[in-house]
Amino acid sequence: MSRAMGTASCVLMVLLGVAVSAQERQPLEYHCSEVTKTFPRAYLRGQTPALSEKPPEGLSVPTEGVTGAFFGKWVTPMVEAGHLWLMVARSKQDGPYDRIVIDSDGDGSLTDETPAEPWRLDDPSGKRASFGPIKVTVKGEKGPAPYHLNATVYSRGARPSVYLRPGCWREGRVQFGGMHGNCFLLDCNTDGRFNEASLDLYSCDKIVIHKDQSATPWVAYVGKYYQLDYGGELFRLDIAPDGSSVSFKWERNLPKGAVWLPADLRYLHIHGENGFFVFSGIRGQVLVPPGTYRFKYLEYTRADEFATNWTLGISNFPRGSAFEVKLDEAAEPLKGEPLISELQVRKVGGRYEFQLRLRPRVGGWVDPPTPRGAEPGEFPPKLRIVDAKGAEVGRFGFTHRYSGYYVAKWTVPPDAQGPFTATAEMLGPFKLNANPVTIEAK
Ligand SMILES: [Ca+2]
Ligand SMILES: [Ca+2]
Secondary structure, three states: OOOOOOOOOOOOOOOOOOOOOOOOOEEOEEEEOOOOOOOOOOOOOOEOOOOEOOOOOOOEOOOOOOEEEEEEEEEOOOOOOOEEEEEEEEOOOOOOEEEEEEOOOOOOEOOOOOOEOOOEEOOOOOOEEEEEEEEEEEEEOOEEEEEEEEEEEEOOOOOOEEEEEEOEEEEEEEEEOOEEEEEEEEOOOOOOOOOOOOOOOOOOOEEEEEEOOOOOOEEEEOOOEEEOOOOOOEEEEEEOOOOOEEEEEEOOOOOOEEEEOOOOEEEEEEEEOOEEEEEEOOOOEEEEOOEEEEEEEEEEEEEOOOOOEEEEEEEOOOHHHOEEEOOOOOEOOOOOOOEEEEEEEEEEOOEEEEEEEEEEOOOOEEEEEEEOOOOOOOOOOEEEEEOOOOOEEEEEEOEEEEOOEEEEEEOOOOOOOOOEEEEEEOOOOOOOOOOOEEEOOO
């Protein structure tokens, strides 16, 4: 049922490629589609307008051809009022919610608008209807600019709900710092603006550059600066709010503060309002512009006694893991061993179930420590159980469930004499600090 892409009335501003220096504004074309453009790790957040049966005061509402209307707002800083009103309605009494009317020109009237019809209804009952791209007009750099929304309307329950996300993006060739590539701007928080920086991954827009020499596009979070490569030069990033152009100005002598890091930290990805910075081959310290940052990814590499390198990855950091970088004082946000661990036991039927949890000291999720070349979670920690005399009565591997959560099950051998002490032992160079647990079985 999918419609051919690009059939909507997209305004495509074709700008001829002109050789530009990096400091000049480089134009980006406008594109739209009913398929929301995204990339892995682009962290898109839509808007879910609160809907009311009562139309807002002063809004002219169509009375013919629609029924059962609900009203809500698309919130955007790109129009004078800070929002555009929209209406969700049915074309037939008792039918699905299959019409959206948005005040595309912000004139306070829905009667001058063409109702959008869904390009897909998920089944004959139409409980999910997909719309888009729906055109609206926002304030652009050079007068009115287009913006398109995609929408999904759900008709389950007593009232409909609508989920809005971008139906457009900006795209074009860029060159700076000796690099050439295709640049994409994504309005990842669906508010009509393309240049927002934030500590929150879902509230910042994204700039994606697919370098000519690279197989994969590189997704970065919009910030004050753009880092060209791992530990590379920083460029001051200036994106027009409507996304129509971008400029990159090399920051030759940017003042930076120091971040002290563990000697075995191999990769560091951090982000903040300054931008998204990645480092590899770190030697105990990196330098970044002063500001507040959050970790995005950490990877430690440590050799075991056989000189095999093990890696430990940490990702999905909580909000509270932000740290400050100052010009005159080194930050040290990763003190101590990277993991803390806890061992617990409970009786399930006639058996004992052991649970081992590995947590990053800085919060987030663990990719289990793994020797290089092995599958993640291969070579899990072992559980060692001794009896009251210290004789080993069992030693076996845990099973990895998810993100550093392991389980192991054990039945007391008939001839064994308790109490028993169980200890979790890590293979490899990343050590556990979990206390042993005691089982009072006879
Ligand atoms: Ca209107
Ligand atoms: Ca935005």
